[in-house]
Amino acid sequence: MLEIRGLAAAINEKPILKGIDLTVPDGEVHAIMGPNGSGKSTLGYVLSGREDYAVTAGSATFNGIDLLDMEPEARAAAGLFLAFQAPIELPGVNNANFLRTALNAIRRSRGESELDAVQFLKLARAEAKRLAMPDDMLKRNVNVGFSGGEKKRNEVLQMALLRPKLAILDETDSGLDIDALKIVADGVNALRGPEFSALVITHHQRLLDHLVPNRVHVLLNGQIVRSGGPELAKELEKRGYGDLIAEAA
Amino acid sequence: MAADTETLDTVQSVTQSGYKWGFETDIEMDIAPKGLNEDIIRLISSRKQEPEWMLAWRLKAFAAWQAMQEPQWARVEHPPIDYQELHYYAAPKKKSDGPKSLDEVDPALLAMYEKLGIPLKERAILAGVDPDSVENRQVAVDAVFDSVSVATTFQETLRKAGVIFCPISEAIREYPDLVQQYLGTVVPVGDNFFAALNSAVFTDGSFVFIPRGVRCPMELSTYFRINTRNTGQFERTLIIAEERSYVSYLEGCTAPQRDENQLHAAVVELVAMDDAQIKYSTVQNWYPGDAEGKGGIYNFVTKRGACRGARSKISWTQVETGSAITWKYPSCVLQGEDSVGEFYSVAVTNSHQQADTGTKMIHVGRGSRSTIVSKGISAGKSNNTYRGLVRMLPGAANARNYTQCDSLLIGDQCGAHTVPYIESRNPTAKVEHEATTSKIAEDQLFYCRQRGLSEEDAVGLIVNGFCKDVLKELPMEFAVEAQKLLAVSLEGSVG
Numbered sequence: 001m002l003e004i005r006g007l008a009a010a011i012n013e014k015p016i017l018k019g020i021d022l023t024v025p026d027g028e029v030h031a032i033m034g035p036n037g038s039g040k041s042t043l044g045y046v047l048s049g050r051e052d053y054a055v056t057a058g059s060a061t062f063n064g065i066d067l068l069d070m071e072p073e074a075r076a077a078a079g080l081f082l083a084f085q086a087p088i089e090l091p092g093v094n095n096a097n098f099l100r101t102a103l104n105a106i107r108r109s110r111g112e113s114e115l116d117a118v119q120f121l122k123l124a125r126a127e128a129k130r131l132a133m134p135d136d137m138l139k140r141n142v143n144v145g146f147s148g149g150e151k152k153r154n155e156v157l158q159m160a161l162l163r164p165k166l167a168i169l170d171e172t173d174s175g176l177d178i179d180a181l182k183i184v185a186d187g188v189n190a191l192r193g194p195e196f197s198a199l200v201i202t203h204h205q206r207l208l209d210h211l212v213p214n215r216v217h218v219l220l221n222g223q224i225v226r227s228g229g230p231e232l233a234k235e236l237e238k239r240g241y242g243d244l245i246a247e248a249a
Numbered sequence: 250m251a252a253d254t255e256t257l258d259t260v261q262s263v264t265q266s267g268y269k270w271g272f273e274t275d276i277e278m279d280i281a282p283k284g285l286n287e288d289i290i291r292l293i294s295s296r297k298q299e300p301e302w303m304l305a306w307r308l309k310a311f312a313a314w315q316a317m318q319e320p321q322w323a324r325v326e327h328p329p330i331d332y333q334e335l336h337y338y339a340a341p342k343k344k345s346d347g348p349k350s351l352d353e354v355d356p357a358l359l360a361m362y363e364k365l366g367i368p369l370k371e372r373a374i375l376a377g378v379d380p381d382s383v384e385n386r387q388v389a390v391d392a393v394f395d396s397v398s399v400a401t402t403f404q405e406t407l408r409k410a411g412v413i414f415c416p417i418s419e420a421i422r423e424y425p426d427l428v429q430q431y432l433g434t435v436v437p438v439g440d441n442f443f444a445a446l447n448s449a450v451f452t453d454g455s456f457v458f459i460p461r462g463v464r465c466p467m468e469l470s471t472y473f474r475i476n477t478r479n480t481g482q483f484e485r486t487l488i489i490a491e492e493r494s495y496v497s498y499l500e501g502c503t504a505p506q507r508d509e510n511q512l513h514a515a516v517v518e519l520v521a522m523d524d525a526q527i528k529y530s531t532v533q534n535w536y537p538g539d540a541e542g543k544g545g546i547y548n549f550v551t552k553r554g555a556c557r558g559a560r561s562k563i564s565w566t567q568v569e570t571g572s573a574i575t576w577k578y579p580s581c582v583l584q585g586e587d588s589v590g591e592f593y594s595v596a597v598t599n600s601h602q603q604a605d606t607g608t609k610m611i612h613v614g615r616g617s618r619s620t621i622v623s624k625g626i627s628a629g630k631s632n633n634t635y636r637g638l639v640r641m642l643p644g645a646a647n648a649r650n651y652t653q654c655d656s657l658l659i660g661d662q663c664g665a666h667t668v669p670y671i672e673s674r675n676p677t678a679k680v681e682h683e684a685t686t687s688k689i690a691e692d693q694l695f696y697c698r699q700r701g702l703s704e705e706d707a708v709g710l711i712v713n714g715f716c717k718d719v720l721k722e723l724p725m726e727f728a729v730e731a732q733k734l735l736a737v738s739l740e741g742s743v744g
C-alpha cells in the first residue's frame with residue numbers, strides 16, 4: 001500500500017507539491033488528472049527519488065517502508081516503477097542489454113537467479129510481441145530515434161518485464177494511436193492483481209475506458225482538490241477544470 | 250550477439266579495490282646496475298647475444314638521444330625524470346640458453362600470467378559463443394616480463410603457415426636480414442626523445458612477419474608486464490605484412506602497484522605492403538597511481554605504421570585506461586595509392602591521471618583515406634587531451650580524412666581538451682572534423698537507477714555506450730576485457 005501524507009516538495013526553492021495526501025491500497029489503480037503544470041510529474045519524480053527535488057514536508061511509505069529515505073535503485077528494488085512522460089535516450093546503449101541489466105538488477109535484489117542472454121531474449125521477445133512491438137526495437141539503442149509512441153511502448157515493455165508492485169504511469173497514453181492505447185491498457189491490466197497497484201497520470205478519459213480506475217484524483221497547483229470514482233474522469237472530460245480552478249481561487 | 254551484453258555481468262565480478270593487477274611477483278632477477286651509458290648498452294647487447302650491427306645501431310641512437318631534449322609540448326606535467334636512476338635491464342634468472350618450451354618456464358612466472366588471466370598454455374580460448382569459430386579464436390601469446398620475452402606460444406602452428414612470431418631479440422639473431430631491412434625505417438632512431446632512448450636500450454618485444462598472400466591463422470598477442478622496481482620498460486615491436494597478407498595483433502599491459510613512477514617507453518613499427526592489412530589493438534592498463542596521484546607508469550610511446558603498398562590498410566584500436574601519464578600518438582603514413590589508415594581510441598582518465606593522446610595521419614599517396622574516432626572520458630581531477638594531426642601532402646590527390654572526436658566529462662573537476670592540427674597542401678583532398686563534449690546527464694543516470702541499476706553500473710553502461718564505436722573494433726576477447734576495465738577505472742568517479 002502506498003501512503004502519502006502531507007507531502008510537499010520544491011525544485012530550485014520553488015514549491016511545487018503543497019501537501020499531498022493519498023492512499024493507494026494494494027490491488028487498486030488510481031488515476032491522477034489535472035491541468036498542465038499542476039505537479040503530476042513532480043509527484044512521480046519525488047516518489048521515485050529524482051535528486052533535483054527537495055522534499056520539504058510530509059512522508060511517503062510503500063508497504064510500511066519509508067520511500068523518501070531510499071536511493072532510486074532501492075525504490076526500484078522495492079517494486080516501484082516509473083514510466084516516464086518523456087523517456088530518456090541512451091546513445092550507444094543497446095535496448096536489450098539495458099533491459100536485461102535492469103531486470104537482473106531487480107532479480108538480484110529479490111534473491112532470484114539472473115537470466116542469461118538467451119533466457120532473457122526469449123522472455124523479451126514474447127513480451128514485445130504481446131505489445132506488438134517490432135523485434136528490432138530490442139536491438140536499437142535505448143529510445144534513440146524512437147517515435148513518440150515507440151518510446152511509450154518501450155516503457156510499457158520495461159514495466160511488463162520488471163513486474164513492479166507499484167507502477168506510476170506518467171501520460172503513457174499520450175502520443176499513442178488507438179490500437180496502441182488498448183495494448184498499453186491491456187499491459188497494465190495483465191499486471192493487475194492483489195499485489196499490484198498503479199498511479200496512472202493521464203489527460204484522457206479514453207485510457208480509462210480500457211483501464212478502469214478504482215479512484216480518480218484531481219491535482220491542482222500541487223494539491224489534490226477532488227477525489228472520486230471513475231465517473232469523475234468522465235465529468236472532467238465534459239466540463240474541464242474551470243469550476244475546480246474557480247473553487248480553489 | 251554484441252559483446253557489450255556481457256558488460257555488467259563481468260563488471261560485477263571485478264573487485265572493488267580499484268587496481269587488481271597490482272601484485273608483485275617474487276622471482277630471482279638478473280638486474281643491470283642503475284644508470285645509462287655506453288657500457289650498459291654494450292651489456293644489454295651482449296646479454297642478448299646481438300650481432301655487431303645491432304650494437305652499432307644502438308650506440309648511434311644513444312648518441313642521438315644525448316643531444317635531444319624531452320618534448321615539452323604535451324599537456325602533461327611531471328617532475329623531471331632522472332634517467333640515471335633507472336635500471337635498463339632486468340631479466341628472470343634462468344638457464345642462459347632460455348626455455349625451449351613452456352615446461353621449462355619458471356612455474357612462478359606461469360602462475361603470475363595465470364593470475365593475470367593470460368593463457369600461456371597452448372589451448373583455444375573459448376570466448377565466443379559460436380562453436381564453429383573455435384579455431385579462429387586461438388590466440389598466440391608472447392609474454393614479456395620486464396626486459397625479456399618469457400614465452401611465445403603456438404610457434405609451431407604459425408611456422409607451418411610461414412608466419413614468424415617471436416621475441417625481437419630472437420629475430421635479431423635468427424632473421425638479421427629481415428630485421429635490418431625494416432628496423433628503424435618507420436620510426437627512425439632520432440625520431441623523438443623517447444624513440445631514441447628506446448632504440449638505444451630496448452630489451453625485448455615482438456617480431457612478426459607475415460609472408461606474401463598469407464592470412465595469419467590466429468590472433469597474435471603480446472602481454473607486457475613490468476615487475477621489478479625502478480626498471481624502465483623499453484620494448485620494441487616490429488610487424489611486417491607482405492603483399493596481400495593479413496594479421497590482427499593485440500597488446501595488453503599491466504604493472505604492480507608502486508609508490509614511485511616507472512617509465513615505459515616503447516616503439517612499435519608496422520609495415521604494410523600492397524593489399525596487406527594490419528589490425529593492431531591495445532588494451533593499456535598500466536598502474537595509474539593511487540587516488541592522490543602517487544605512483545603509476547609514465548607511458549611515453551611511439552607507434553607508427555607505414556602503409557607502403559597500394560590499397561594497404563593499417564588500423565589502430567586502443568583502449569587506454571591505465572598509466573599516470575599517457576603520451577602516445579599511433580600514426581599512419583599513407584604512402585600507397587588508395588591506402589587506408591584508421592585510428593579508434595578510447596582514453597579514460599580518473600583521479601590524477603593525465604593523457605595526451607591522439608594520432609597522426611600523413612597522407613602521401615593519391616586516394617588515401619583515413620578515419621579517426623576518438624572517445625575521451627575524464628573523471629576525478631584528471632586531464633584528457635586529444636591531439637591529432639591530419640596532413641595532406643601535395644601528391645595526396647582526392648585523399649580523405651574523417652575525424653570524430655568526442656569527450657565525456659564525469660564531475661566538474663576534470664578537463665577535456667581537443668587539439669586538432671589540419672594541414673592540407675592538395676586542393677582536392679578533403680578533411681572533415683567533428684567534435685562534441687558532453688556530460689553524463691542527470692536524467693540519464695536517474696532513468697537507469699529508476700530501473701534498478703546502481704549509479705556505478707549506470708555510469709558503466711552509459712560510458713560503454715559512448716565508446717561503442719571504438720569497442721566494436723576490438724577482437725571479442727579484448728572487447729569484454731576492455732569493458733571491465735572501463736567500469737573499474739571509473740569506479741568512485743560519481744556520487
Ligand SMILES: Nc1ncnc2c1ncn2[C@@H]1O[C@H](COP(=O)(O)OP(=O)(O)OP(=O)(O)O)[C@@H](O)[C@H]1O
Nearest residue numbers: 011012014016035036037038039040041042043085
Ligand atoms: N527545474 C525546474 N525549475 C523550475 N520550475 C520547474 C522545474 N521543473 C518543473 N518545474 C515546474 O513545476 C511545475 C509542475 O511541473 P510538472 O511537470 O510536475 O507538471 P505536470 O502536472 O506533470 O504537467 P503536464 O500535464 O504538462 O505534464 C510546473 O510549473 C513546472 O514549470
Ligand SMILES: [Mg+2]
Nearest residue numbers: 040041042085
Ligand atoms: Mg507531466
